[in-house]
Amino acid sequence: MATRKPLIAGNWKMNLNHLEAIALVQKIAFALPAKYFDKVDVTVIPPFTDIRSVQTVVDGDKLLLTYGAQDLSQHDSGAYTGEISGAFLAKLGCTFVVVGHSERRTLHGETDEVVLAKTKAALRHELTPIVCIGEGLEIREAGEHVAYNVAQLKGSLAGLSADEIAKTVIAYEPVWAIGTGRVASAADAQEVCKAIRETLAEIADAETAASVRILYGGSVNAKNVGDIVGQTDVDGALVGGASLKSDEFATLSAIAAGGPLP
Numbered sequence: 474m475a476t477r478k479p480l481i482a483g484n485w486k487m488n489l490n491h492l493e494a495i496a497l498v499q500k501i502a503f504a505l506p507a508k509y510f511d512k513v514d515v516t517v518i519p520p521f522t523d524i525r526s527v528q529t530v531v532d533g534d535k536l537l538l539t540y541g542a543q544d545l546s547q548h549d550s551g552a553y554t555g556e557i558s559g560a561f562l563a564k565l566g567c568t569f570v571v572v573g574h575s576e577r578r579t580l581h582g583e584t585d586e587v588v589l590a591k592t593k594a595a596l597r598h599e600l601t602p603i604v605c606i607g608e609g610l611e612i613r614e615a616g617e618h619v620a621y622n623v624a625q626l627k628g629s630l631a632g633l634s635a636d637e638i639a640k641t642v643i644a645y646e647p648v649w650a651i652g653t654g655r656v657a658s659a660a661d662a663q664e665v666c667k668a669i670r671e672t673l674a675e676i677a678d679a680e681t682a683a684s685v686r687i688l689y690g691g692s693v694n695a696k697n698v699g700d701i702v703g704q705t706d707v708d709g710a711l712v713g714g715a716s717l718k719s720d721e722f723a724t725l726s727a728i729a730a731g732g733p734l735p
């Protein structure tokens with residue numbers, strides 16, 4: 474079976490200006506010595522306006538953490554006021570780009586079709602899309618969460634080749650667990666992440682499914698990350714609030730690396 478290196482991605486959402494971003498990246502780098510990076514990939518996902526500054530710190534200090542963006546346009550250039558091209562993100566040295574976060578799906582009406590188009594745009598520019606899916610509370614309470622996530626995954630990756638799917642990361646983020654402090658149990662996370670991997674085997678192949686990293690997101694912190702990333706099909710976490718605290722983010726990254734604590 475493929476070995477999947479854990480990935481911890483810090484989604485800063487709309488927090489921190491570019492000066493605050495520089496300070497946070499420096500603090501994370503200080504708190505997380507180089508030795509951890511053999512066992513965990515760590516990335517920060519700041520707002521667009523911070524990325525150039527983050528690039529300067531990462532390159533200047535030769536940091537091992539990577540960075541990415543929270544969204545991109547499905548188009549490469551043109552009359553799309555306010556949109557950001559994947560070409561620009563690639564030029565800034567971004568490794569990852571989040572697509573289809575539930576806040577974009579809900580607040581900006583992004584459908585699976587839009588998420589698919591953005592996933593394709595990311596792949597065109599050699600960015601790794603972190604494709605987000607996740608059910609709301611009503612779906613969970615109705616016990617329909619597995620089928621719902623499988624359908625959302627299929628819609629968001631429809632028509633991609635196995636090679637393209639192999640270049641993605643999938644994030645399962647139950648909407649009811651985001652920013653609420655209500656984390657899914659490790660077993661809840663595993664149930665859906667396992668179904669995601671089985672679906673990847675169906676739409677791509679078993680080898681691809683075994684290689685793709687699947688993250689859990691929703692109220693992840695240093696206390697619960699160990700249990701969550703200990704699950705067979707959970708390969709890391711997409712972290713919101715806790716990614717804004719350097720010590721906590723470094724600690725949870727070290728836990729995902731298998732320790733010891735920094």
Ligand SMILES: O=C(CO)COP(=O)(O)O
Nearest residue numbers: 484651652691692713714
């Ligand atoms: O949405 C999230 C990450 O993308 C999760 O946010 P919280 O960790 O703040 O719940």
